[in-house]
Amino acid sequence: MEETASSKAESGLMAFRSHVLRPIDLSRPSNRMIVALTLVAAISAGVVTWTGGDPVVLLAPLYTFAIWALVREVDPDHDWSALLAAFAGGTWVVAGLDSSGLLLVAGLAVATRLVLNSTGRRPLPTDLVGLALIAAGLSFTTTGWVAGFAIAVAVYADDRMAEEQRSRSVVAAAVAALAASGVATLTSAFPERVPNVVPELVVPIGLLALISLVREPESPVSLVDSRYGDRMDHERLHAARSLLAAAIFGAAVLAGREAEAIGPIAIALVLALASNELERIQRFRT
Numbered sequence: 001m002e003e004t005a006s007s008k009a010e011s012g013l014m015a016f017r018s019h020v021l022r023p024i025d026l027s028r029p030s031n032r033m034i035v036a037l038t039l040v041a042a043i044s045a046g047v048v049t050w051t052g053g054d055p056v057v058l059l060a061p062l063y064t065f066a067i068w069a070l071v072r073e074v075d076p077d078h079d080w081s082a083l084l085a086a087f088a089g090g091t092w093v094v095a096g097l098d099s100s101g102l103l104l105v106a107g108l109a110v111a112t113r114l115v116l117n118s119t120g121r122r123p124l125p126t127d128l129v130g131l132a133l134i135a136a137g138l139s140f141t142t143t144g145w146v147a148g149f150a151i152a153v154a155v156y157a158d159d160r161m162a163e164e165q166r167s168r169s170v171v172a173a174a175v176a177a178l179a180a181s182g183v184a185t186l187t188s189a190f191p192e193r194v195p196n197v198v199p200e201l202v203v204p205i206g207l208l209a210l211i212s213l214v215r216e217p218e219s220p221v222s223l224v225d226s227r228y229g230d231r232m233d234h235e236r237l238h239a240a241r242s243l244l245a246a247a248i249f250g251a252a253v254l255a256g257r258e259a260e261a262i263g264p265i266a267i268a269l270v271l272a273l274a275s276n277e278l279e280r281i282q283r284f285r286t
Contacts, residue, residue, distance in 0.1 A: 019121035020113065020131070022225050030079035034068045034086055041090035048094055059099045064090035066105040067268055073112040074241050075272040076222040076232055077279065085268040092264045101261035103138045104251055107147020108244055108265070110134065111154035115161075115240040117233070120226025122162060123155070128172035131155055136179035140187040143261060146251040148180030150243060157243070161236060195256030202259060205252045205266050212245035212269065217276045218283060244269060 024031050042061040049055050067089035071082035093099040110131070114123070123131065135148035152173045159169035184190055220232040248266060252259040 017124060018127055018130075019119055019124050020110070020127045022119055030083060033079075033083055034065065037068070037083065037086050037090065038065045041094065044090070044094045054096060056099055057094050057096065059102055060090045060093040063093045063099060063102055063105065063264070066102065066109055067264055070105055070109040070112065070244075070265070071268045071272055073109060073116050073118055074237070074244055074269070075275045076116070076118065076237070077218075077220050078275045081271040081275040085264075085271050088267050089264040097263070098258065098261040100141065100258065101143055101251075101263075101265060103141060103144035104147045104247070104262070105265055107134070107138045107144070107151055108247055111147070111150040111247070112240040112244055114151070114154035114158045115243055116236050117158060117162075118224055120224030120230060122158070122164070122166070123169070123172075125168060128155065128168060132172055132176040132179055135176035136183045139180040139183040140189055142184075142189050142191060142254050142258075143251045145180055145184040145189050146247055146254065148183075149177055150247045152176035152180060154243060157239060161233075161239065191254065191256065195254055197253060197256060198259055201262070202249075202252050205259075205262060206249050208266060208269060208273075209245035209249040211273065212241050215273070215276075217241060218279050241269075241272065 024035070026032055026035070038061045041064040042058075045057040045060040048057045064086045068082045068086035071085045075081045089105070113119070114131075131151055135151040137148075138151075139145040139148040155169055155176060156173035159166060159173070216238050217234070219234040220237050222232050223229050224232055244265075248262050248269065252262045252266075255261060
């Protein structure tokens with residue numbers, strides 16, 4: 001007699017477990033809005049391509065969702081900043097601007113989630129293996145390597161900030177860093193010469209990164225996505241923003257003349273910082 005689907009799920013044969021990934025709760029209005037924005041970005045990109053535009057604009061829906069996911073990690077208390085960043089990111093791609101930063105956005109969304117620990121649970125061994133593979137898989141471009149290395153740093157930072165120290169996390173972080181660097185070397189992702197830095201782009205991003213490092217966020221009131229309902233940790237939020245800031249500055253320096261690709265991520269960080277300042281003012285008045 002064949003085993004039913006429900007019995008397989010109950011026995012764990014079909015169950016997928018992760019302490020890093022989580023589904024989108026469509027009961028939240030903001031989550032429904034990002035689904036709508038992603039759909040609008042996809043339709044807009046399709047129209048542009050159909051009318052003879054560059055097919056690269058088809059990345060717009062992915063960019064829209066990835067930017068939203070990134071800002072939700074570094075500004076968990078507010079929905080508007082992530083939605084506005086998602087709109088800006090999708091518009092950036094549909095307008096034909098440099099969209100090569102998609103790998104960086106996606107990787108930093110993963111890295112900041114690890115540092116913030118917004119799921120409320122430590123990564124499982126299978127998560128750690130997957131994270132090392134993701135870090136390697138992103139690293140065939142210069143900015144992709146920054147994202148992959150950021151994931152390695154995030155795995156280690158999560159382990160150091162947690163009360164429970166696990167040797168497997170340290171090993172996973174080392175493997176992720178080595179794998180990312182190995183892929184970048186084999187694919188010639190590293191620039192052969194010192195990048196021709198564009199001061200007009202790098203200096204503002206550097207100042208933005210410095211502000212992120214020295215300006216601590218307000219203590220978050222959002223709850224982690226776990227059955228315990230604990231509040232997100234203030235120190236972890238600051239660390240997540242700091243990692244994001246350092247990563248985009250490093251990416252801007254390594255990208256050289258292609259630093260334009262960092263634009264949407266810099267905009268996203270500006271929105272997160274602005275959201276924090278508005279929250280600070282509101283709390284001061286109350």
